[in-house]
Amino acid sequence: MLWESSVLLQLALSGLLAGALYALLACGLNLVFGVMGVINLAHGELMIAGAFLSWLAYRYIDLHPLVVLPLVMGLLYGFGVLLQRWLIERLTGRDELTSLLVTYGLSILLMNLGLLLFSADFRSVPVLQGGFYLSSLDLVISKPRAVAGAISLALTLGIFGFLRYHRMGKAIRAVSEQPEVAMICGIDVAKVRQMTFGIAAAMAGAAGVLLSILYSFSPETGGEFLLKCFAVLVIGGMGNFLGALLGGLLLGLVEAFVGGFFNVQWAEAVAYLLLVLVLLLRPGGLLGQRHAVF
Amino acid sequence: MAEPSILEIQGLRRDFGGVQALGGVDLQVRRGKITGLIGPNGSGKTTLFQAVSGMDREATGRIYFDGHSILGLRPSRIVALGLGRTFQLSRVLPGLTVLENLLVASRPDDSEAEDRAHNLLRQVHLERQVHVLGKALSYGQQKLVEFLRVLMRSPKLILLDEPAAGVNPTLRRTLWELVRQLQEQGTSLMLIEHHMEVIADLCDEVYVLNEGRIIARGTFSEVREDPQVFAAYFGHRNRTAS
Numbered sequence: 001m002l003w004e005s006s007v008l009l010q011l012a013l014s015g016l017l018a019g020a021l022y023a024l025l026a027c028g029l030n031l032v033f034g035v036m037g038v039i040n041l042a043h044g045e046l047m048i049a050g051a052f053l054s055w056l057a058y059r060y061i062d063l064h065p066l067v068v069l070p071l072v073m074g075l076l077y078g079f080g081v082l083l084q085r086w087l088i089e090r091l092t093g094r095d096e097l098t099s100l101l102v103t104y105g106l107s108i109l110l111m112n113l114g115l116l117l118f119s120a121d122f123r124s125v126p127v128l129q130g131g132f133y134l135s136s137l138d139l140v141i142s143k144p145r146a147v148a149g150a151i152s153l154a155l156t157l158g159i160f161g162f163l164r165y166h167r168m169g170k171a172i173r174a175v176s177e178q179p180e181v182a183m184i185c186g187i188d189v190a191k192v193r194q195m196t197f198g199i200a201a202a203m204a205g206a207a208g209v210l211l212s213i214l215y216s217f218s219p220e221t222g223g224e225f226l227l228k229c230f231a232v233l234v235i236g237g238m239g240n241f242l243g244a245l246l247g248g249l250l251l252g253l254v255e256a257f258v259g260g261f262f263n264v265q266w267a268e269a270v271a272y273l274l275l276v277l278v279l280l281l282r283p284g285g286l287l288g289q290r291h292a293v294f
Numbered sequence: 295m296a297e298p299s300i301l302e303i304q305g306l307r308r309d310f311g312g313v314q315a316l317g318g319v320d321l322q323v324r325r326g327k328i329t330g331l332i333g334p335n336g337s338g339k340t341t342l343f344q345a346v347s348g349m350d351r352e353a354t355g356r357i358y359f360d361g362h363s364i365l366g367l368r369p370s371r372i373v374a375l376g377l378g379r380t381f382q383l384s385r386v387l388p389g390l391t392v393l394e395n396l397l398v399a400s401r402p403d404d405s406e407a408e409d410r411a412h413n414l415l416r417q418v419h420l421e422r423q424v425h426v427l428g429k430a431l432s433y434g435q436q437k438l439v440e441f442l443r444v445l446m447r448s449p450k451l452i453l454l455d456e457p458a459a460g461v462n463p464t465l466r467r468t469l470w471e472l473v474r475q476l477q478e479q480g481t482s483l484m485l486i487e488h489h490m491e492v493i494a495d496l497c498d499e500v501y502v503l504n505e506g507r508i509i510a511r512g513t514f515s516e517v518r519e520d521p522q523v524f525a526a527y528f529g530h531r532n533r534t535a536s
Contacts, residue, residue, distance in 0.1 A: 170398045174387055181385045184347060185399035186373035186447060 006138045011260040012253065013141060017149025019252020021210055024152040025225060026232035026244040027159065028203030034239035035176040035196045038091055041103040043229065044222025045110035046201050050076060050208020051217045052118060058125045058212075065125050066147070069209045073202040080201025084194045092193065107222070114219025122216040148210035155206055156245055159199065163241060172196055176239075231275045237285025246286060250274070299358075300325045300451050300482045301346065306355035308341055308506075315341040316353065317506040323451065328473070328483045330497035330514070332490075334526055338506040339486045340382055343453050347379045348372040360450055378444035379453035382486075384436040384460075386443075388429035392420065395428050395439055399446040407446065414442045418468050434461040438469065451482045458489065470496065490514075502526065 029043045053072045057063040087106070091099040128143040163169035174182040175192045183189050211217060211225075228251065236247025251271055259267035278285065301323035308316040316338045323329045331339050344350035346357055348369035357365040364372050387395050393411055400407035415421045418438050423431065431439065437457060444452055454473070458466045473483060473496060487493050493500060494514040502510040502517050504526035510517040517523050 167397070167402065170390065170394055173390060173394075174398045177387045177389050178385060180349060181381075181387060182398075183349065183369035184373060184379055184381075185443065186370050186401070187398070188368070188370045190368075 007260070009137060010139050010141075011256045013139065014145065015253035015256025016249055017141070017145045017252070018256060019249035020149040020152035020156065021207060021214070021248075022225075022228055022232050022251050023245045023248025024156050024203055024210070025207040026229040026236070026248050027156050027241055028200035028207075029226075029229050030233055030236075030239060030241060030244040031159075031172075031196055031203075032200045033233075034241065035172060036088065036092055036193055037096065038088055038099040039096060039103065040088075040200070041100060041226065042107040042110055043200070043204050044224075044226035045107050045114070045219075046076060046080070046204035046222075047208040047211065047225060048114060048217060048219055048222040049079075049110065050205030051212040051221075052114065052123075052208075052219075053205070054209040054212040055123050055125055058127065064127055065209050065213050066151075069151070069206060072205045072209050076205030077198040077202040080198040081194045083201070084197035085190075088197055089190060089193060111219050111222065118219060120218050120220065122218045123212075124216045125212040128213055144213045148214050152207065152210055155203065159203065160241060160245070168192075168195065228271075231271060234275050234285060235278050237287040240285065240287045243285050243287035250286075298325055299323060300360055301484070302356075302358040303342075303346070304356040304358075306342065306345060306353055306357065308338075308345060308350065308353040314506050316345070318355070319503070319506070319508055321501055321508060323482055323484050324499065325482055326477065326480050327498040328477055328485060328496050330493040330500040331484060331486050331503060332488075332493060332500060332517075333503035337503045337526070339503055340455055341506075342503070343379060343455055343486070347377065347453060373447065373449075376447075376450035377453070378447060378449035378451070380437075380440050380444060380455055380457055382455040382459065384433060384440055386428040386431065386436040386439050388427065390428055391425050392428065392431070392439055393424045396443055396446050399443040401447055404446075410446060411442075414445055418442065418472065434465040437461050438465060441469065441472065445476075449481070451484065452476070454483060454485045454487075456486050456488065458487065458492065490518075
């Protein structure tokens, strides 16, 4: 029976684990928006870059995605820093339409580069099979979902801790709140922005590696996840890091429960209905908008 | 013999779309002294601070700070050389706690930053507000925190842009005591202030700026006798500034 507590628990756990991946991806996007005011439409493609790096390492040198994860994060961090230095920095202070157009162009460029290199075929990295059986709760959690969800949550909370407690994290928050004041505090704002974009790209890369063990993907999958990211940001609050975490988990839960009780198509519809409801009742998102406490 | 200048400005100019904000300003701040910068609203005082602190990099001319040419440098470089400033309107970081507001301005290699922050907060009786968010402080407390933030790097020169504006008399006294202590410790200060009794009481030398030009320089009692200064404030030349 669907109403049995073990089924409800199963759905809740699955939803939270799926939502953790959305949160990891959305928190990176939110970080860039919160600090630079730039909506990076190429964030989904950065995730897919991570997924393909994971696939390449598995396919050609037989490396496990979890081993590749830190390497991919490092690579994407470097790529993000260069992108910020050469491209995104020029958008700082301009209107949001300019940044939307430029990052949309970047998204198309990266997606087509992916299509050129890998074709439109779907790939996956089937390294983890089966599930964990929790006898005390009478639950089965699929291994890929459990691993991907747990790592996503750990990374998101780790970045949150970095922003909250590390000196450089405080500098990022200062730049996010008042760049002029940050400058006069001796903070090199341009470098902080590079680091921020690097961190966001690394988070997207990590989400891509975890996506590769969960789902099939192609160079065109990024757009689908970017849409989910926007739903997460609107639900949680644009520019609010904790809001993105909450929004991601909530979206995962809604998808799991509606998918479990009805079907997957309804899950998508209800998720976006939730988005519309939040826009109507609390336009700033559940935890408020940009410049809220990280 | 005159004390060497810590800040020397030569021919500083700044235009905003044909409107001249600074029209060739020459100015020196002597080491270890408090220099006042006064003038009517819109005379270019804050524009000058913006140029010196690197916040406005469009100005032309020459600015030497502690022997370094700083015009065109990024603010973070200028801060690293030992210059600090406050803003006219309080610019405390609202989402950071009081302690974080101070720590974020400390030197990266300062292992005693937290102790220094606590000591400074104790000095101005804000030790109980350590974990309060910047936005939850009163306006006067925000101005004090902003001032303390500047002190986290023990700067050689501090530019204070109306530090007492909107601050209650008790906090204002605390602020001026702190300014005096800093001068005794050898810090140079430059002060924009509209309260003439404060300028008279604190400043060793005063510059008067009007329509982007220095119209008088000297001790406060000297500049207040200057008919040009009176004219700048009141539009007449027949009395001295009060």
